[in-house]
Amino acid sequence: xxxxxxLLEYITKELAPGNPDIDAEASLAGVVDSTAVMELVVWIExxxxxxxxxxxxxxxxxxxxxALTEYVKKNKKA
Amino acid sequence: MRIVTVELRRVxxxxxxxxxxxxxxxxxxxxxxxxLTTDGxxxxxxxxxxxxxxxxxxxxxxxxxxGPKVARWLLEQDIAAVDDLPRVLEAMVDELGPAxxxxxxxxxxxxxxxxxxxxxxxxxxxGAVVRPELPPGVILGFETxxxxxxxxxxxxxxxxxxxxxxKVGLPDDLERLALVAKVWKQLPLRLDANAAxxxxxxxxxxxxxxxxxxxxxxxxxxxxxxxxxxREIRERTGIKxxxxxxxxxxxxxxxxVLERAADIFNVRLGKNGGFRAAQRLVDYAVDxxxxxxxxxxxxxxxxxxxxxxxxxxxxxxxxxxxxxGQNGFLLEVDILEESSEHPFGPSAxxxxxxxxxxxxxxxxxVGPTLRFSLT
Numbered sequence: 314x315x316x317x318x319x320l321l322e323y324i325t326k327e328l329a330p331g332n333p334d335i336d337a338e339a340s341l342a343g344v345v346d347s348t349a350v351m352e353l354v355v356w357i358e359x360x361x362x363x364x365x366x367x368x369x370x371x372x373x374x375x376x377x378x379x380a381l382t383e384y385v386k387k388n389k390k391a
Numbered sequence: 392m393r394i395v396t397v398e399l400r401r402v403x404x405x406x407x408x409x410x411x412x413x414x415x416x417x418x419x420x421x422x423x424x425x426x427l428t429t430d431g432x433x434x435x436x437x438x439x440x441x442x443x444x445x446x447x448x449x450x451x452x453x454x455x456x457x458g459p460k461v462a463r464w465l466l467e468q469d470i471a472a473v474d475d476l477p478r479v480l481e482a483m484v485d486e487l488g489p490a491x492x493x494x495x496x497x498x499x500x501x502x503x504x505x506x507x508x509x510x511x512x513x514x515x516x517x518g519a520v521v522r523p524e525l526p527p528g529v530i531l532g533f534e535t536x537x538x539x540x541x542x543x544x545x546x547x548x549x550x551x552x553x554x555x556x557x558k559v560g561l562p563d564d565l566e567r568l569a570l571v572a573k574v575w576k577q578l579p580l581r582l583d584a585n586a587a588x589x590x591x592x593x594x595x596x597x598x599x600x601x602x603x604x605x606x607x608x609x610x611x612x613x614x615x616x617x618x619x620x621x622r623e624i625r626e627r628t629g630i631k632x633x634x635x636x637x638x639x640x641x642x643x644x645x646x647x648v649l650e651r652a653a654d655i656f657n658v659r660l661g662k663n664g665g666f667r668a669a670q671r672l673v674d675y676a677v678d679x680x681x682x683x684x685x686x687x688x689x690x691x692x693x694x695x696x697x698x699x700x701x702x703x704x705x706x707x708x709x710x711x712x713x714x715x716g717q718n719g720f721l722l723e724v725d726i727l728e729e730s731s732e733h734p735f736g737p738s739a740x741x742x743x744x745x746x747x748x749x750x751x752x753x754x755x756x757v758g759p760t761l762r763f764s765l766t
Contacts, residue, residue, distance in 0.1 A: 346550070347546040370542075370545035
């Protein structure tokens with residue numbers, strides 16, 4: 314499973330179970346609330362082994378699963 | 392139009408998470424719902440959230456004293472025309488005195504019932520819609536641990552939140568404020584101490600806080616009755632003082648203006664007596680150069696939420712609505728049939744434009760229904 318698939322699976326199963334049809338391009342605004350974003354950050358840090366900086370939690374990086382995938386790829390420890 | 396039946400129900404609803412500030416921690420909401428039935432068969436709904444440290448009312452005083460008193464009084468009133476409503480509401484507030492949470496529940500219910508009886512939306516009863524939807528104001532309480540605060544703020548910023556109030560009165564206030572300021576950069580923050588300080592403590596704390604974050608205002612820094620102290624804080628810190636617990640009635644507002652003790656009044660329907668009394672408070676503030684801010688009651692259901700949304704759209708002067716939408720994000724279940732995602736606000740429907748779920752009301756009701764009828 315690649316990073317995009319992993320993110321999609323986590324979000325649709327754990328954070329937004331009422332939205333099973335989210336796709337990688339869809340906006341996450343309104344799909345995951347503030348508490349869910351915090352959970353997502355903690356999960357990303359544990360799963361991919363890097364600290365998410367506060368200033369990185371922006372629409373550019375967290376706006377969609379596709380954007381989040383690119384952000385994780387850039388920061389993920391090898 | 393006459394009210395032929397008044398019903399009072401105590402309802403407790405669990406909250407999804409606790410909310411904590413210097414005066415209180417709340418894990419469930421505990422209120423009294425008012426249902427007024429008209430001679431034409433319409434039912435108007437209102438909500439009473441008594442806070443002993445704000446208006447002095449308790450659940451017991453609402454159910455045993457204030458509620459029955461105003462219920463019996465209301466059954467004797469005749470609202471022959473819509474124009475009679477303000478007179479009846481002002482007389483009701485006079486009848487109840489400082490019991491303004493109770494007055495709010497009956498004021499909302501009477502607006503809802505009258506609107507339905509005469510086919511008029513509450514927004515039209517208040518005048519007209521004068522502005523677009525108010526943006527939400529977020530409130531950062533003690534329940535958000537310091538270690539999680541920056542991340543939580545970043546998540547709120549991500550969702551577009553730009554109006555922020557921080558509860559203060561903790562030993563690590565400065566650290567918390569610095570974290571919040573780091574996320575929202577130059578955004579002036581509203582602080583709320585819920586009367587946690589003395590005058591000297593407030594001045595010392597605020598001077599230090601000014602060094603770590605831009606401060607827009609300090610809400611209720613000290614004992615609500617200490618008006619001279621509030622003025623001293625304004626004058627010695629240069630920070631705007633927002634009165635909250637200090638301003639419940641119009642008499643409170645007059646005293647604050649006379650003492651030059653506040654720059655801003657925090658208006659909340661639930662503590663200011665409902666639509667009519669809150670409107671008079673805002674009018675008085677504007678006439679005397681005092682700014683107004685619109686807040687909510689922690690734990691309020693969709694009835695008060697809808698009322699606050701309508702009020703904020705129909706009355707000029709507010710920048711945001713603190714706690715907006717909490718009936719959806721804070722309560723385990725709302726009392727309305729409408730989804731918590733339902734876009735609240737003025738509608739073309741008569742009255743408040745809400746449908747109360749009698750099933751959910753029964754599920755969360757505590758004790759018997761108190762019923763008062765025309766005999």
